[in-house]
Amino acid sequence: MTPPLAVDIDGTLTDSNRALDPRVLDPIREWPEPVVVATGKALPYPVGLCEFLGIPVRVIAENGGAVYLADDDELEFHGDREAAQRVVEEYRELGHEVGYGKVDFTNRWRETELAVNLDQPLEPLKELAAAHGMHVFDTGYAYHVTSPGVDKGEGLRAVCDRLGVGIEEFAVVGDSENDAAAFELAGTAVAVANADETAKAAADHVTEGSYGDGFLEALDSLRDA
Template identity: 75%
Template sequence: MQPLAVDIDGTLTDDDRALDPRVVEPLREWPAPVVVATGKALPYPVGLCEFLGIPIRVIAENGGAVYLADDDELEFHGDREAAQAVVERYEAAGHELGWGEVDFVNRWRETEVAVSVDQPLQPLRDIAASEGMHVFDTGYAYHVTAPDVDKSRGLRSVARRLGYDPADFAAVGDSENDAGMFELAGTAYAVANADATARTAADGVTEGSFADGFLEAVERIRGGS
C-alpha cells in the first residue's frame, strides 16, 4: 500500500471545518505511513495525530515545518521575518490580519504568516511580490510564505527521511497549496470541493466533497485506480 499524505481543512473535515469522525478509522488502519500535510501551524497537525492515535508525521505551514516521530527531527524552511515584513506593510496600508485580538492562527506559526480571507487579497499579493514573497490562497486563509516553500518541499523531506521516493506517495487535498504535492506524488486526488489549481494538478477528482471525497479517494487508492 502507498504511504499517504493528506490535507486537513476541506479534506478531512465537513464544510464547517469540523473533523469528520468517519476519517478516524481509515487513518488509524492505513497499513503504510500517514503524513498530515497542512497549512496550519505545527501544533495543530501534531495534536491531530495524537488524538487520532497515529504516529506524529506532519508537514505544517505549507512545507515550512516538518516533523517525523520516526527520527524525532524537526526542520524548518522559509522566512518568518520576511513574511512579517509583508504583513506589517499590509497593516500600514490600512488592512488587518483579521483574526481578532487573540490570534491563535499565527501565535505558534514559525515560517510564514496567515491572513484571514475576510481581508482584501490583491494588496497582500502586491506587497508580497514586491518583497519577493508568495501568497497561497487556501480558501481558509491567505498564507504569506517564501517562494521556495510548499508542500512538495515537505514531501521530499518526509520521503527521504522515511526511505521512500516521493512518487511512492498517494496524496489527497483540496487547495492550491496542495498542487505542488500533487505533482510530486505518484497518485493524487482532489476532493470535489477543491479549487481549480488543485483539480488541475491532481490525477483524479472525487465525486464526493470534503470528507466524503477523502473516503472515496482512499478506497480508490486501495483499489489501485
C-alpha cells in the same frame, strides 16, 4: 499495494464548516502504510491531530515550512518568518488587518509564514509580498504569506528523504492550490470534489464526493489500485 499517504486537513478531513468528519478517524488509524498530515495550519494542529488519532506524528505544517517525523525525532523549518512579518506590518500600515482578533491563534505558533483572513483584501497583500520576494497562497481558508519554493511538495520531498521512500510511492489527497505542488510530485494525486481549480488541474483523479466523503472515496480507490 497500498501506498503511503499524505493528507490535507481543512476541506479534506473536515466538513463544509471545518469540523473534523468523525468517519475519517478509523480509516486513517488503520491505514497500513505511513500517514503524513500535510496542512497549511501551524505545527501544533497536525501534531495534535496525530496525537488524538493515536498515530505516529508525521507532519508537514505551514505549507511545507515545518516538517516533523517521529521516526527520527527531527524538526526542520524552511521559510523566512521575518520577511512575512514585514509584509504584514506594511499591510497594516495601509489600513488593513490580519483579521483574527487580538489573541490570533491562527498565527500565534507560526514559525515560517503568516496567514491573513479571507475577509481582508488580497491584491495589496500580493503586491507587498512580491515587493519583499514573498509569495501568497490562497488556500480557500486563508491567505498565506510564505517564501517562494516553500510548499507541500518540498515538504513531502523532505519526508521521503528521511523515511527512505520514493516520492512516487506516495499518494496525496487534498483540496487546494497549496496541495498542487505535492500532487505534481506524488505517484498518485487525488482532489476531493470541493477542491479549487488549481488542485483539480494538478490531480490524477477528482472524487465524486466532497470533503470527508471524497476522502473516504479516495481511500477506497487507493486500496483497490
